[in-house]
Amino acid sequence: MNVEFINPFISSLVNVLETMAQTKLQPGKPKKKGDEVAVGDVSGLIGMVGPQVKGSFSISFEESLALEIMQRMLGEKPAKINAEVTDMVGEITNMVTGGAKLELSGKGYDFDMATPIVVSGKQHTITHKVDGPKIILPFSSDAGSAYLEICFDKL
Amino acid sequence: MNVEFINPFISSLVNVLETMAQTKLQPGKPKKKGDEVAVGDVSGLIGMVGPQVKGSFSISFEESLALEIMQRMLGEKPAKINAEVTDMVGEITNMVTGGAKLELSGKGYDFDMATPIVVSGKQHTITHKVDGPKIILPFSSDAGSAYLEICFDKL
Incomplete structure (x- = not known):
C-alpha cells in the first residue's frame, strides 16, 4: 500500500489525541505480516468506499489508555469501559x-x-478481511498502547 | 427503520446458513432499545455507503455455533476460534x-x-454508533445463538 495513503491516518490520529486529550502517541514499527493482529480492549472501526477502492480502518486501545483519554478530554475517569467510553471511541474514529x-x-x-x-471486550483481536495489503501500526504512550490498522482492496 | 430494509438482511442470513451449513436459525424478538447490545465470541462487521444513506451491519456468533458451522461447511471442527474461523465469518458477512x-x-x-x-474475543460487545434507529435481532439454533445488528443514519 502506498505510504502516501497511510500517513494521513497516522498524522490524523496523532493530531486528534494531542489536541483533544493532550496525549502524545509514539508510532512504533509498522507490521505487514499477515499473522500479526491488532489487539485491544476497546476498538473503533469504520468502513470506507470510494469510486476505485474500498477498505476499512480500525483503532484499538488498551483499557488504561482509553480511560485516561476520558479523564483528559472530559475530566472524569470511569472505572471501566462503559457507554461513555464507547461513544468517545466512536467519535475519535x-x-x-x-x-x-x-x-x-x-x-x-x-x-x-x-x-x-x-x-468492547478484554483483549479482543481485529482482522481486516481484504485481498490487498494490510498495515498494522502500534503506538505507545504514557497511559498505554494503541493499534491502528488500515487496509484497502487495491493500492 | 423501514421493515422493508431489515427483512432482506434477515432472510439473507437465514438463507446463507441453511444452504452453506445446513443450520436453521430461528429469529427471536427484535430489540430496538438503546441499552441492548449484541454479544458474541466472533463477529463479522461491514460498513455500507449509499447515495442517500450510510450504515453498518454486524453478525455475532457464539463460539459453539461458529465452530459447528465450520464442521458443517468444511467437515472439520477447530478446537477454538482460529484464522480459518475468522475467514469463514468474513465470508458469511x-x-x-x-x-x-x-x-x-x-x-x-x-x-x-x-x-x-x-x-474475535470472548463475550465482546458491538455498538453501532449512528444517530438513526438500530435493530438488534437475536437468533437461536441447535448449535448456539447469534445476533444480527443493522443500522442506518436515516430511513
Missing part, C-alpha cells in the same frame, strides 16, 4: 478518518465513510 | 450483505459495501 479523508481528497483520493462501530 | 444488497437494489435502495472486519 470518526474524527481520525474524517481528517485523513480531507487530506487524501486534496491528493485526488476520494472515499465515503460508513458509520463507526465500537467493539 | 460478505455473502449476507451481498444478498441483502441485491434484493434492496431491486427495490431502489442502493449502497456499496466496504470490506468486512472480523472481531
Whole structure:
C-alpha cells in the first residue's frame, strides 16, 4: 500500500489525541505480516468506499489508555469501559478518518465513510478481511498502547 | 427503520446458513432499545455507503455455533476460534450483505459495501454508533445463538 495513503491516518490520529486529550502517541514499527493482529480492549472501526477502492480502518486501545483519554478530554475517569467510553471511541474514529479523508481528497483520493462501530471486550483481536495489503501500526504512550490498522482492496 | 430494509438482511442470513451449513436459525424478538447490545465470541462487521444513506451491519456468533458451522461447511471442527474461523465469518458477512444488497437494489435502495472486519474475543460487545434507529435481532439454533445488528443514519 502506498505510504502516501497511510500517513494521513497516522498524522490524523496523532493530531486528534494531542489536541483533544493532550496525549502524545509514539508510532512504533509498522507490521505487514499477515499473522500479526491488532489487539485491544476497546476498538473503533469504520468502513470506507470510494469510486476505485474500498477498505476499512480500525483503532484499538488498551483499557488504561482509553480511560485516561476520558479523564483528559472530559475530566472524569470511569472505572471501566462503559457507554461513555464507547461513544468517545466512536467519535475519535470518526474524527481520525474524517481528517485523513480531507487530506487524501486534496491528493485526488476520494472515499465515503460508513458509520463507526465500537467493539468492547478484554483483549479482543481485529482482522481486516481484504485481498490487498494490510498495515498494522502500534503506538505507545504514557497511559498505554494503541493499534491502528488500515487496509484497502487495491493500492 | 423501514421493515422493508431489515427483512432482506434477515432472510439473507437465514438463507446463507441453511444452504452453506445446513443450520436453521430461528429469529427471536427484535430489540430496538438503546441499552441492548449484541454479544458474541466472533463477529463479522461491514460498513455500507449509499447515495442517500450510510450504515453498518454486524453478525455475532457464539463460539459453539461458529465452530459447528465450520464442521458443517468444511467437515472439520477447530478446537477454538482460529484464522480459518475468522475467514469463514468474513465470508458469511460478505455473502449476507451481498444478498441483502441485491434484493434492496431491486427495490431502489442502493449502497456499496466496504470490506468486512472480523472481531474475535470472548463475550465482546458491538455498538453501532449512528444517530438513526438500530435493530438488534437475536437468533437461536441447535448449535448456539447469534445476533444480527443493522443500522442506518436515516430511513
